[in-house]
Amino acid sequence: MVDSYGERVASPGRFNLRFYLRQQPVILTIVSVLLVFAFLFVTGLSGIYYSQRRALGARWFNRGSIDLKNSQFSAAETEFRSALLYSRDDFAYQLNLAEALVGMKHTEEASSYLLNLWEREPDNGRVNLELGRIAAQDGKIREARRYYHDAVYAAWPVNEEQKRREARTELIELLLRVNDRAQAEAELIALSEGAGNDPEQQEKFGKLFLHVQDYERALAAYRTSLKSNQHNAECLSGAGYAAFQLGRYTQAQDYFRAALALDPKDTVSVDLLRTSELVVRMDPFRREIPSAERARIVKSAFGIAGDRLRACDTPKSPPNVAGSARTMNLTDEWAAFKPTVTQQSLRANPDLVDSTMDLVFRIERQTAVLCGTPGGENLALLLIAKLHEGN
Amino acid sequence: MAPEANLTTDPPAGNAPSSHSEKVSELKRGAPWHVVFREDRFFMLLSVLIGVSSGLAVVSFRFAIDWSRLYLLGTGSVLTPARLLLAPTLTGLVIAALVIHFFPKARGSGVNQTKAALYIYNGHIPFRTAIGKFITAALAIGSGHSLGPEDPSLQIGACLASVLGRKMRLSRDRMRLIAPVGAAAGLAAAFNAPISAVLFVIEEVIGRWTAGILGSVVLSAVSSVVVMRWFLGSESLFRIPAVELRRPSELLAYAILGTVGGLASVGFAGGIAILRPFCKRLPLWTQYFQPAIAGLMIGIIAVMGAPQVMGAGYEYIDQAMHGQFTWEFLAILAGLKIIATLLSFTSGTPGGMFAPTLFIGAMLGAAVGGAQHAVVPHLTGSAGTYALVGMGVLFAGFLRAPMTSVFMVLEVSGNYSIIVPVIVANTFAYVISRALQPTAIFDLLTRQDGLELPSMEEQREEGILHVEDAMQQPRDSVLDAEETLDDALRKADSSVLENMLVRMTPGGWSIVSRQNLRILLSEGKGATKLASLLPPDLIPYLHPDHPLDTALRYVDRWPLVPVVNRADFRQLEGIITQQDVLKRYREFGEG
Numbered sequence: 001m002v003d004s005y006g007e008r009v010a011s012p013g014r015f016n017l018r019f020y021l022r023q024q025p026v027i028l029t030i031v032s033v034l035l036v037f038a039f040l041f042v043t044g045l046s047g048i049y050y051s052q053r054r055a056l057g058a059r060w061f062n063r064g065s066i067d068l069k070n071s072q073f074s075a076a077e078t079e080f081r082s083a084l085l086y087s088r089d090d091f092a093y094q095l096n097l098a099e100a101l102v103g104m105k106h107t108e109e110a111s112s113y114l115l116n117l118w119e120r121e122p123d124n125g126r127v128n129l130e131l132g133r134i135a136a137q138d139g140k141i142r143e144a145r146r147y148y149h150d151a152v153y154a155a156w157p158v159n160e161e162q163k164r165r166e167a168r169t170e171l172i173e174l175l176l177r178v179n180d181r182a183q184a185e186a187e188l189i190a191l192s193e194g195a196g197n198d199p200e201q202q203e204k205f206g207k208l209f210l211h212v213q214d215y216e217r218a219l220a221a222y223r224t225s226l227k228s229n230q231h232n233a234e235c236l237s238g239a240g241y242a243a244f245q246l247g248r249y250t251q252a253q254d255y256f257r258a259a260l261a262l263d264p265k266d267t268v269s270v271d272l273l274r275t276s277e278l279v280v281r282m283d284p285f286r287r288e289i290p291s292a293e294r295a296r297i298v299k300s301a302f303g304i305a306g307d308r309l310r311a312c313d314t315p316k317s318p319p320n321v322a323g324s325a326r327t328m329n330l331t332d333e334w335a336a337f338k339p340t341v342t343q344q345s346l347r348a349n350p351d352l353v354d355s356t357m358d359l360v361f362r363i364e365r366q367t368a369v370l371c372g373t374p375g376g377e378n379l380a381l382l383l384i385a386k387l388h389e390g391n
Numbered sequence: 392m393a394p395e396a397n398l399t400t401d402p403p404a405g406n407a408p409s410s411h412s413e414k415v416s417e418l419k420r421g422a423p424w425h426v427v428f429r430e431d432r433f434f435m436l437l438s439v440l441i442g443v444s445s446g447l448a449v450v451s452f453r454f455a456i457d458w459s460r461l462y463l464l465g466t467g468s469v470l471t472p473a474r475l476l477l478a479p480t481l482t483g484l485v486i487a488a489l490v491i492h493f494f495p496k497a498r499g500s501g502v503n504q505t506k507a508a509l510y511i512y513n514g515h516i517p518f519r520t521a522i523g524k525f526i527t528a529a530l531a532i533g534s535g536h537s538l539g540p541e542d543p544s545l546q547i548g549a550c551l552a553s554v555l556g557r558k559m560r561l562s563r564d565r566m567r568l569i570a571p572v573g574a575a576a577g578l579a580a581a582f583n584a585p586i587s588a589v590l591f592v593i594e595e596v597i598g599r600w601t602a603g604i605l606g607s608v609v610l611s612a613v614s615s616v617v618v619m620r621w622f623l624g625s626e627s628l629f630r631i632p633a634v635e636l637r638r639p640s641e642l643l644a645y646a647i648l649g650t651v652g653g654l655a656s657v658g659f660a661g662g663i664a665i666l667r668p669f670c671k672r673l674p675l676w677t678q679y680f681q682p683a684i685a686g687l688m689i690g691i692i693a694v695m696g697a698p699q700v701m702g703a704g705y706e707y708i709d710q711a712m713h714g715q716f717t718w719e720f721l722a723i724l725a726g727l728k729i730i731a732t733l734l735s736f737t738s739g740t741p742g743g744m745f746a747p748t749l750f751i752g753a754m755l756g757a758a759v760g761g762a763q764h765a766v767v768p769h770l771t772g773s774a775g776t777y778a779l780v781g782m783g784v785l786f787a788g789f790l791r792a793p794m795t796s797v798f799m800v801l802e803v804s805g806n807y808s809i810i811v812p813v814i815v816a817n818t819f820a821y822v823i824s825r826a827l828q829p830t831a832i833f834d835l836l837t838r839q840d841g842l843e844l845p846s847m848e849e850q851r852e853e854g855i856l857h858v859e860d861a862m863q864q865p866r867d868s869v870l871d872a873e874e875t876l877d878d879a880l881r882k883a884d885s886s887v888l889e890n891m892l893v894r895m896t897p898g899g900w901s902i903v904s905r906q907n908l909r910i911l912l913s914e915g916k917g918a919t920k921l922a923s924l925l926p927p928d929l930i931p932y933l934h935p936d937h938p939l940d941t942a943l944r945y946v947d948r949w950p951l952v953p954v955v956n957r958a959d960f961r962q963l964e965g966i967i968t969q970q971d972v973l974k975r976y977r978e979f980g981e982g
Contacts, residue, residue, distance in 0.1 A: 081468040112713040
């Protein structure tokens with residue numbers, strides 16, 4: 001049966017499914033239902049797809065992490081890149097790739113990754129630390145300080161305190177490299193506070209305090225470290241050096257001797273021990289020494305200073321008119337003093353001891369300026385001068 | 392086609408049809424859903440469904456490409472030489488067999504096939520083409536052939552739209568438009584860039600802007616992108632680096648990039664112009680081996696140290712943007728990618744040209760940027776900026792889609808500060824490419840396939856005739872409605888024209904012939920005003936800037952049509968007759 005539109009229609013009383021199926025709303029409904037099924041199907045596919053990618057990404061990442069730990073940067077880089085194929089924006093993958101790139105000295109590319117990561121997580125400790133390292137390598141000190149500072153106060157997922165200490169330590173090393181001792185010392189004090197008594201850590205602090213010339217804290221740190229391990233030659237040597245710089249020569253001697261007992265080849269300690277011994281031996285102001293011994297020490301020092309004065313006044317010395325005039329005065333003074341400086345007069349007159357040593361110290365200081373830092377006994381006299389008269 | 396809705400034929404309320412045949416008759420006459428589902432509204436709704444289905448298809452296509460890459464090339468970023476050589480070669484053999492025996496229409500990129508569906512096949516694309524394109528392109532791209540997924544996605548979308556349109560029994564006009572709607576959906580989902588997809592389809596497939604089609608295209612593109620983002624996330628194709636242009640003088644650097652890009656585009660298109668007909672002319676049996684040989688050669692390039700040329704290569708574009716290659720290597724990659732794409736495409740392997748174009752552009756851009764940095768170190772543009780601009784440059788120069796090329800870069804980068812460098816570079820590339828390669832690539836491919844589809848580029852630049860090009864000066868052809876018949880006839884007698892325009896009061900125009908004036912005079916109405924003698928209907932008028940086509944609608948019904956000023960409709964600028972129009976067209980046709 002055909003209707004007026006020329007299409008087949010059903011006979012009366014008979015349901016014509018085909019006709020209804022050709023109506024647009026019916027087709028639309030069917031298509032919509034099919035699309036719902038297609039959506040569910042693609043959702044299933046997507047689940048399989050992403051779980052496979054996650055697994056592949058994790059596999060490559062684990063391999064890369066092992067290689068990174070073993071400092072095999074090139075292999076790690078390839079593996080992290082492979083991991084990133086499966087999760088392009090994964091933070092950990094990118095960060096590790098950046099670290100591998102830093103290891104390979106590909107700092108430009110590493111920076112690019114790290115800056116992206118920094119934009120995503122500006123308070124991430126690792127990212128800031130790596131950026132700080134790169135900036136420091138590139139000589140961008142201001143940037144490096146900023147990143148290191150951010151790393152110190154940033155969030156670290158594990159071992160937060162330790163990581164922060166490490167970051168601060170690197171910052172201090174950077175500050176020392178650029179000779180900013182004041183800032184380095186401030187950071188170091190902050191670092192050492194509440195750091196506990198870990199001997200290695202304390203030894204590290206000792207070294208850093210030596211660098212910033214905070215000898216008191218350096219000595220304290222070394223002593224704390226030595227409490228746990230008295231047989232650490234480096235620590236003993238460091239403590240000796242700190243004590244030496246503080247003018248505690250007797251204590252320094254003890255440390256140097258102990259250090260040399262463990263490591264006799266430590267030439268620095270040998271030299272410093274010798275100087276410390278000389279200082280102790282040649283110091284006339286030591287308490288509880290007999291007056292005869294003091295007079296002998298002063299007379300000997302006077303002679304050493306005279307020799308030094310003559311040696312410094314030779315034509316080999318650089319021409320320095322003002323300096324020569326001063327040494328001339330000192331030479332005259334020394335010559336004028338010479339007849340009075342006898343064992344007997346020194347024993348009899350304690351003021352003469354002081355005035356003689358004053359002249360000796362002046363000679364040593366003056367000649368140190370004109371002819372450079374001396375060695376041996378002259379150095380010992382110079383140190384004694386510092387010890388008793390300050391700088 | 393279903394009959395148009397007819398409100399007047401609805402059955403009266405309470406008079407429900409009692410039998411099935413009555414129901415059928417009611418359906419035919421115009422049931423309530425015909426009111427709701429008027430074809431234009433229905434087409435909009437259908438566009439959303441097309442978008443959703445295309446989105447789902449494109450997502451599945453992406454999965455298929457990734458899976459074929461995993462299983463054919465391996466899971467790592469560094470691939471073994473055996474796989475690099477064997478995967479594209481053996482897959483090439485399989486693809487050739489599939490294309491020759493099962494899916495002959497799956498060959499090529501897909502853009503031209505969609506245009507052919509629009510202009511030749513009334514929107515008809517067989518469903519088998521979508522299946523074939525899906526399988527063969529996924530295998531080709533996954534195995535490392537230097538092709539991309541965008542054009543196949545476009546064709547798959549168009550094909551799904553065509554199937555839905557057929558099932559919905561749309562009118563022929565709608566059927567013609569449905570393929571571009573699907574194409575926009577497919578491309579938008581593949582690119583994750585709805586604006587660029589809409590522009591590309593308008594610019595390259597449809598070729599004209601109309602409100603009706605634009606709404607549908609936008610709807611389908613947006614819905615497909617929504618579906619795609621649902622499954623694949625909203626991240627863009629590339630991690631875009633910071634873009635900045637500090638000194639306007641740096642635009643010179645981008646102009647150089649545009650020039651280099653234009654020349655590269657010409658080389659690339661020239662390669663296709665020579666190689667594709669050559670491959671097609673080879674004996675039929677060689678078609679079984681052409682994709683395999685292309686695959687083998689690409690594998691050799693990869694083994695020699697440039698595996699980046701394999702597949703779509705988006706991850707390498709990303710790396711280039713982040714300064715991971717030296718400029719010398721980038722330049723080599725751009726050259727090798729041109730060779731690899733020429734091999735893959737001209738061998739008839741199914742796959743798209745968009746991704747390779749973007750790859751070549753990005754590499755070339757970053758290389759030119761790097762070289763310029765080496766010479767002028769104070770340039771501020773990063774490798775990423777140059778790579779981004781380079782992508783637009785090749786898009787403009789090779790695909791010859793200037794508008795899309797600009798918006799594509801903006802959409803992908805999400806940074807409007809790049810617009811000036813992009814426009815400068817793209818203009819240079821486009822102009823150079825047009826000058827050295829007069830035929831656009833899609834037109835070239837169409838002509839190589841023996842089809843004659845309208846060239847969008849030629850259409851865009853075709854001169855349009857306006858009314859002012861054909862009109863005559865008004866001369867002594869105007870009467871005033873307030874004049875008496877005697878005065879009017881006197882004027883008409885002094886004119887050479889048979890018909891006179893009458894300026895009506897307060898506005899509008901009428902027309903009267905000299906003969907009619909004489910008849911009215913013979914009836915003794917000489918002292919009567921013209922206004923009371925003329926019929927009340929006014930005649931239409933035109934403006935000088937109207938297209939000449941518009942004049943054609945009127946000049947056969949009225950012997951003389953007034954051309955009036957847009958600001959003052961009573962001011963006559965000219966007159967136009969059918970003869971004037973035809974004469975102008977004749978002159979235009981003769982060049």
